[in-house]
Amino acid sequence: MTGVELWHRVQQFLFREARLLDERRLQEWLALYTDDAQYWVPYAWEQKSPKDHVSLFYETKSLLSMRIDRLERELSPLDSPMARVNHYLTNVQVDAVSVAEGAELDARAHLLFVEHRREEQRWFAGRASWRLRPRGEDFLIAAKRVDLLNADQEQGHLRFAVPF
Amino acid sequence: MDIAALLRGDAVHRAAYTDPAVFALEQERIFRRAWLYLAHESEVPRAGDYVLRRLGPDEVLLVRREDGGLSLLHNRCAHRGARIVTEPAGNARQLRCPYHSWTYALDGRLVGVPLPEGYAAKPELGLAKVARVESYRGFVFGSHAAEGQGLGEFLGGLVSAFDNMLDRAPAGTVSRFGGALRLEYRGNWKMFMENAVDLVHPGFVHRSSVEAARGQPQALAADGLTQQGAQMFLANGMRAPQWDEVPLHAFPGGHVYMGGFYKGGVIGAERDDPVFANYRKQLVERHGEEKAANVLALDRFNNLVWPNVSINARFAAMRVVQPLAADRTVVEVLCFRLDGAAPQMHDLTLQFVNLAASPASLVASDDLEVFERCQRGLQDAALDWIDVRRGVLGDRRQADGSTLGSGTSELAVRNQFAAWLQYMRQ
């Protein structure tokens, strides 16, 4: 497999992850994550660690599972109707030209997403990065980090129900 | 505010369309008094079914109770004012507020409060009820006013529109289906009502779709949907004398209906195909030959129940106007199944509505543009008055208090403002 083929395969995987969220196939989305996965949306710009500062999301796979469960079972009237989201990934880059046995690889992309909820559209921009664990021809996500441009804004509400 | 000063003979002051204070007064004196279309009973068939709607300025819940009756309640918890329901429709045994779990029965009575001993006085509050809710043969209207005309009296001559739609159903009932299309424009709500029975604008406003259809004669021999579209677009290309022959019939209260203008083809009163032949047979079975012929021959296009709904009985469609601000209006477009008719008939209903009333419609999109141009133009203080005299000499007063006018008359606008003045003055 060439570097370009690897890049293309990673890109298609990331597009599929985005599409599962957009199509609200949340259980299938969750299944892309390893059991020891970490999902992190920092609060501070260029935040170094989730351990010494608050974050918008800092979740293990179990916590993500509970989040999805709550959404799907409509246990929260405060989150109904559920928001609809669309993700737009561009500038996908892969930090490897080949995959060694048992190794992980890092990928990055620019992210634009729009959330439609209760007659309002909210647009967000940010940078996403993934640590991917190859599994056969495919991948699993061992870690995902999304740095929103406006993560630490003081005004307006940055409450998200659906993961991105 | 001197409301009467906004009308001067057959001229209307632009403030009637642009002034937020006039809009606020309309909300109080028209939308908190008139009967407003809410929903159809087929949307809440079982006990516990509810739909969330707007009734004028307020958000309300129409609920089917266990005893089969309908309750119309304000969607606002008696405790701290939270919206209880946020989904457009659902079913519940009780209505529970998500904040402190105050629980209400389907008739709005408060039946449960956690920690009741914590509240200083035992709350005897329930959900506020809307003053009146009434159904005309399945079409549910609400009114914030406790007093006033009953629904039947309010509808007056327009009951014939609902009756005709129901007569067109082989099973005698209609039911809501197909979701909704929603249009928005930056303009005053009255423009939509006025335009729905304006028969001079189509030749000009819709010229681009008329000519687009004329330029594609092959469309008339293409698939059924394209044929329908072409015929609908072409119909707007009539000349003034032909439009003049389409009657307008205006009633006290601002209501009005117009005659039809779809003659022949797929959009004609009777069609020449096996689906329609079968449908006609069903109507004859139901009504007998003579009445069936009369039902199908009642040729009207838009029927307006002022201030908030326009019905097209022949196409089983309805448009409900939601004024949001002096310069912002949403129109919801709905349709009905004629119960008992074959599925292909329902398909044609959806096709008509998509073609005529989608925000992307080749026809409606130009109307929305024109409304927005009017609203912008009315900001200009150089000319305060708009003129609605057209056809006034041809208005023919009838013994029953209604007025007949020819199609090119602005009778409907004058009639609307006569009603408007009556509401707004008190």
Add this chain to the structure above:
Amino acid sequence: MKAEVEAFVLHEARLLDERRFADWLALFAEDGVYWVPTLPGQASPQEALSLFYEPKALLAMRVARLERPDMHAQTPASRTVHHVSGIEVSGLEAHSALVVAEWRLGETRWFAGRVTHKFRKETGGLRIVLKRVDLIDSEAPQRAITVPF
């Protein structure tokens, strides 16, 4: 094939932005359909109302009108950019994500959606059999919509 489909989708977007509507129409097969449903996951145009449901012959009238100077809703004409991303190709089917920025009368309006294309390979090249656009706010009120997504 994948590269051909991707290139096609991007080219289609460019034709719309360049207002080459007749060329855009020609990308559709004779039995092609352009569909923008109102409901998320809407199974068919018979199930519920649609913002657009247009076989090619009907789409042809839309295109003819778009090219006319007397179309009020496009006087002045909109400027659009169709941002296509996330293209996934599987055989003769493509999924992508779409943002359309539309500028008219001093304001920009944004539409967001997911697009499904189904193609057929014909002698002239790929042709669209179905283009379906699921807008993120398909049930919300919309002002006049003119340029296809």
